[in-house]
Amino acid sequence: MLSDTQRATIAATLPAVEGSLGEITPRFYRGLFAAHPGLLDNLFNRTHQKSGEQSQALAGSIAAFARLQLEPDIRRQRFILDRIAHKHASLGVTAEQYAVVHEHLFAAIVDVLGAAVTPEVADAWDQLYWDMADLLIASEAQLYADAQVDPGQVWRQVRVTERVQISPDTIALTVSEIDGRLPGFRPGQYISVQVPLLDGARQIRQYSLTGSPAESRWRFSVKLAGEVSAHLHEQIFEGDLLDVSTPFGDLVLPDDDAPLLLASAGIGCTPVIGLLTALSEGHDTRPVTVLHADRSRDRQPHRGMLAALVDSLLSGRLIQWYEHTSPHVVSDSIRVGQMTLDDVDIDRDSHVMLCGPTGFLSSMRAAFLDHEVDESRIHYETFGPELLRTGAR
Numbered sequence: 001m002l003s004d005t006q007r008a009t010i011a012a013t014l015p016a017v018e019g020s021l022g023e024i025t026p027r028f029y030r031g032l033f034a035a036h037p038g039l040l041d042n043l044f045n046r047t048h049q050k051s052g053e054q055s056q057a058l059a060g061s062i063a064a065f066a067r068l069q070l071e072p073d074i075r076r077q078r079f080i081l082d083r084i085a086h087k088h089a090s091l092g093v094t095a096e097q098y099a100v101v102h103e104h105l106f107a108a109i110v111d112v113l114g115a116a117v118t119p120e121v122a123d124a125w126d127q128l129y130w131d132m133a134d135l136l137i138a139s140e141a142q143l144y145a146d147a148q149v150d151p152g153q154v155w156r157q158v159r160v161t162e163r164v165q166i167s168p169d170t171i172a173l174t175v176s177e178i179d180g181r182l183p184g185f186r187p188g189q190y191i192s193v194q195v196p197l198l199d200g201a202r203q204i205r206q207y208s209l210t211g212s213p214a215e216s217r218w219r220f221s222v223k224l225a226g227e228v229s230a231h232l233h234e235q236i237f238e239g240d241l242l243d244v245s246t247p248f249g250d251l252v253l254p255d256d257d258a259p260l261l262l263a264s265a266g267i268g269c270t271p272v273i274g275l276l277t278a279l280s281e282g283h284d285t286r287p288v289t290v291l292h293a294d295r296s297r298d299r300q301p302h303r304g305m306l307a308a309l310v311d312s313l314l315s316g317r318l319i320q321w322y323e324h325t326s327p328h329v330v331s332d333s334i335r336v337g338q339m340t341l342d343d344v345d346i347d348r349d350s351h352v353m354l355c356g357p358t359g360f361l362s363s364m365r366a367a368f369l370d371h372e373v374d375e376s377r378i379h380y381e382t383f384g385p386e387l388l389r390t391g392a393r
Contacts, residue, residue: 024059025062027112028055029049045205065128084136090206102130157241158242159178160242162238167299190206191206205229212278249271259288260351261289261353266295292318295324319332340367341368352377361380
C-alpha cells in the first residue's frame with residue numbers, strides 16, 4: 001500500500017508520466033515481445049498491437065489507477081480492475097507473469113524518463129504497480145477458484161456440433177464437451193477461443209455465450225472481422241475440435257429486480273441474447289427495454305431471435321435503429337439512423353447494460369448520464385482494449 005510519502009511522489013510525477021505514456025507503453029511492448037516473442041503470437045491480440053489500441057488501453061488503465069490512489073474511489077477502482085481480471089482469467093494469466101510485465105514496463109519508464117526516475121520516484125511507482133498487480137492477482141485467484149480450475153488452467157477442447165449462418169457475415173457455432181458435460185455459466189458471460197493460424201501463431205478472441213446455462217452445450221456467434229473470425233468462418237465446421245476457455249465476464253444479471261435496459265449495436269447483441277434467454281426461461285416479470293442499432297435489417301445477426309425473446313417477456317419492449325432501411329418499415333419500434341434516447345422513456349432506477357463497439361459505448365454512456373441515470377447503474381461489455389480505455393474515462 002502506498003505510504004503518504006509515496007502518494008505525494010505519485011501526485012508530483014503523474015503529469016510527467018501521463019504525458020509520456022504514449023511513448024512508454026509502445027516501448028514496453030517492444031521490449032516484452034523481443035524477450036518473449038511467443039506472447040505476441042499466443043496471448044496478446046496482435047491486431048490491437050499493430051493498431052496501437054493495446055498501448056492506449058494500457059496507458060489509460062495505468063493513469064486511471066494512479067489517479068484513483070490520489071482521490072480514492074473504491075467503486076471506480078473495482079470497475080476497472082474487475083474487467084481486467086475477468087479478461088486475464090479468460091486468457092489463463094497467472095501471478096508469475098506480473099513479474100515479467102513489471103521488468104519490461106519499468107525498463108521502458110526508465111528509458112523514456114531517464115534521470116527523472118530518481119530512487120524515490122522509482123520506489124513510489126514500483127509500489128503503485130504492485131498494489132495494482134496484487135489486487136488483480138487476488139481477483140483472478142478468486143475467479144479461478146469460483147470456476148473450480150487451477151490458476152491459468154482454463155483451456156479445454158470441445159467439438160463443434162452445429163454451425164448455422166445467421167446473417168451474411170455471421171455464423172453461430174454450438175460446441176459440446178468431448179467426454180462429459182461443459183461447466184455452467186452466468187448469462188452474459190463469454191469464452192475465449194484459441195485458433196492455430198497459418199503462420200504458426202495461436203491467437204485468442206472472446207465470444208459471448210448466447211444459449212441457456214441449463215443446456216450441456218455452449219453457443220456463440222462469430223462475425224467476420226479479423227484473422228481469428230476468418231479462420232472460424234473458413235476452417236471450422238461440424239465435427240471439428242476447438243480450444244476454448246472456461247466462461248468469464250461480469251456483465252451478468254443484477255441480483256435485484258430493478259427494471260432493465262439493454263442497449264446494443266451490431267454483434268454486441270450477443271451478450272443481450274444471453275441475458276434475454278435467462279430472463280425468458282425464468283419468466284421474469286420486471287420491465288425490460290431492449291434497444292439495438294445495426295447497419296441494416298438484412299445483415300443483422302439474431303434479428304428474429306432478439307424479437308422473439310423480447311416478445312416472450314411479460315413486460316418487454318424492443319426498439320431498433322438501422323442506418324439503412326426502407327421508409328415503409330419505419331414505426332415506433334423501427335427507426336432510421338443511429339441510436340438516440342429521444343422519445344425513449346428511461347426509468348432512472350433501471351440497470352443499463354451496454355454492449356457494442358467503443359464509439360457506441362462512449363456516446364450511449366454519456367447519453368444515459370445526461371438522462372440522469374446514475375453512473376453506478378450503467379454496466380457494459382466489449383472485447384479488446386476499448387473496454388479499459390472507456391472504463392478509465
